[in-house]
Amino acid sequence: MKIAVCVKRVPDSETRVKIASDGKSLDEAGVKFILNPYDEFAVEEALRRREHAGAGEVVIVSLGPPAAQETIRTALAMGADRGILLQADRVPADGLEVARALGAELKAGAYDLVLFGKMAIDDYNHQVGPMVAELLDLPCVTAIAHLEIAGGKGTAEREIEGGVEVVEFRLPAVLTTDKGLNEPRYPALKGIMAAKKKPLEVKPTALGAGSLEVLALSPPPQRKDGRVVGEGSAAVPELLRLLRDEAKVL
């Protein structure tokens, strides 16, 4: 089985991001970038499929700046076979432009399965996976938490409000992965060394302008300090009064 996993370079969720002087992008100085955590589930799932089958190939595809090679190599260190970077100076805000570029690359690859994380933790768009599926005219199951594949068919489970949805699909297909699907492995030290020697093809990629533009970024409003209204049961009347009159939640 030939599996493509599309991954994105994103700022670490623990870094404190600053808004750049243009007011609409991030100041990348001192920011640590990581492999998007939802994409880790996709990489892990692909590796398990290949290990289970005892054969196959896992190809990592990313669209991003030259530094995204590092992100690809993280996935190679986990055990993927080779990588392709669609190199662009910037990742457009319009997911459709990203999907078009990825779609063109994936189409040529004849993959049995294309995996994405369900979303990237920088823009929270949940878009690119399903868009690629549409462009390639392939079935798509999003946010899967369980997967089985046998005889050219797959069954995936999605956790939906109050229950589980079971979806059957035929291959090739596009899937996006959710937390709970698996426990991603650490890139072991030998894997990190081996990743240096694995093929990583860099393809300069021209992107359309897209039809979305980010106008402004602003940090969330500062939270006000909390207030202690008293102790024990004696504080309850005052708390109720404040919740009713000031916070207006009762």
Add this chain to the structure above:
Amino acid sequence: MTKFQGVDFYDVDGLLSEEERAVRDTVRQWVDDNLMPVIAEHYLAGGFPKHLVPQMAELGLFGANLPEEYGCAGLNNVAYGLIMQELERGDSGVRSFASVQGALVMYPIHAFGSDEQKRHWLPKMASGEVIGCFGLTEPDYGSNPAGMITVARESESGWILNGAKMWITNGSTAQVAIVWAKTGKPDDVESIRGFIVPTDANGFSAQDQKGKLSLRASDTSELVLQDVCVAKDALLPKSGGLKSPLLCLTQARYGIAWGAVGAAMACYDEAVGYAKTRVMFGKPIGGFQLQQARLAEMLTEVTKAQLLCLQLGRLKDQGKVTPQQVSLAKRNNVNIATDIARETRRLLGANGILAEYQAMRHLANLESVYTYEGTHDIHTLILGQEITGLNAFN
């Protein structure tokens, strides 16, 4: 639990290669996920968290700077140092475990062993299937191992060892011990050789040392060898003289210099977090000059120690490092780490004495690290001799 972000005031990260950073990040994450949640309980119980050994092996943490042909990761010495740093950020006991396995057992087998010995032992040790210990110190010979009285006599069928070793990390856990013994007269230092001794051999016993108030998450044992017979091929053929165990110590001290930076970073990080959030006299204690002076001092020393390690590692990778340079780094970094741990403990007030926080555990641990692998004083004498050409040991 929040992820540890490290301390990097001088963009030392920018001096690391992509692989070096990737190695560091993997170990850092592993420590956050698997060691931090359990370390306090193992420290209090007084035992090494053995359940972590298979995971450490799978990551490739044992003998990580030894060649891939023996199942090791084949990393450079800077990446190896970063592993030690991250492990000791968690706990000195866990770093000690990895140091002993890699620098004190796998290294001598690699450096002084036959091809046969290397092929037999190294892959099993890299995979954690076999745990090793290193027996040099004796009850009456600590700083002066040249005086050791453990002896090995050649017999028809092999070697017979007699003696006692003390303060041996992993001694009761190990399946194999590297034992240093004299094969000649009691004053013949040149006759010191290394032996690979299976710990289940007749006459070999290991007893854990009780009542430790430091390095509690590490097992430390006394070894007794009473007419222990081993085969001829237990001898490390290329070992000879005190310089052989000292070469091992240089490897381990190199890792300790890095490890101390990890413990220092952990404490500094804890101190900063606490100083910003603990409110006294109406404002965070970090807003008082006395605490700011503490923090400024800590950051300065951490940063200096980081740069010291990195250059030491680069020299080692170029094959240019001297044992005296390693002594300087071990001496300085363990000393400043101990100071930083103590200052953090004090900054934390009463909370600083709890196992829930890290500072006092690191402080107590670092007192062992200060003493083992050449005490602080001994490294002072090594440097003194290097500077003056005069021996002040005896």
